[in-house]
Amino acid sequence: MKHIKTIHLIRHAKSSWKDESLADIKRPLNKRGLRTAPVMAKVICQAGCDFQAVFCSPAVRAQATIQLMHQSLPELDFHWETIADLYTFDSRDLLAWCRSMDDSLNEIVIVGHNPALTDLCEMLSGCEIKHIPTCGYVKLVSASPLKWHQIVGKSFHMAAFLKPNQFM
Template identity: 35%
Template structure:
């Protein structure tokens, strides 16, 4: 079995007109939500074997918070530009390239792609994966290459406001 956690970046700052989309930082709410959600995953005994993130500042910063709390070395985060630029089909290709020795992976990205990918993979409809929302999808496959539309089982969806 393979387990994939899809994480949308935490809430970002739209206040600086001189900052481009790629460089946007997390705002105050995002800086609180990321460690909170990471701690929630730690309570659920999530141990990542691989972390893949969009290189956009807001996604990478969110991934770094999770790594720090979950005990995954930040320098091992795989940054993939396709997560920032691509759609659900591109995310599927990234997942299919994961080494089969890995059983648990975290993928950090952006909407609408993260929502679309969750819905594609698990066949479970989520209207919109909220900022810092996390979806767990289990797949009864031996190889990540076998990940395909509908191959996943939606297990849960957690997000910050659910716990406030």
């Protein structure tokens, strides 16, 4: 059965470049990222994200972002799955991953990276947003009922685009 699908995109919070010897995947959050993630968690929740099917990049900064969000939303009992394929900077990889989702899920949350998130948002919604900032959030809702494997360009509308500088 086809249903309206929703994709919640969360870009990881601001990461630290302090230790330049660290591999990209191992970079932690910086002080701003540590402050922003809990604030944005509440805002994202108010925008209608229930954090029930959460998939996260294995990057340290993405894992720390979702961990902080989880801690700041004690009323929500949620867990996340770490997906190696979400450590990507290419929207085509994200699109392929989304198309592989089980149709029993109507909403998914992806915690990941730019430019993949921004490019996916623009491709699916047709909106030119230029850049999802660190700890930014986009809610995409399918324009009509569909199955995940049927996702194509402009098949979603952007229901929310929230940036930390609106709330900090």
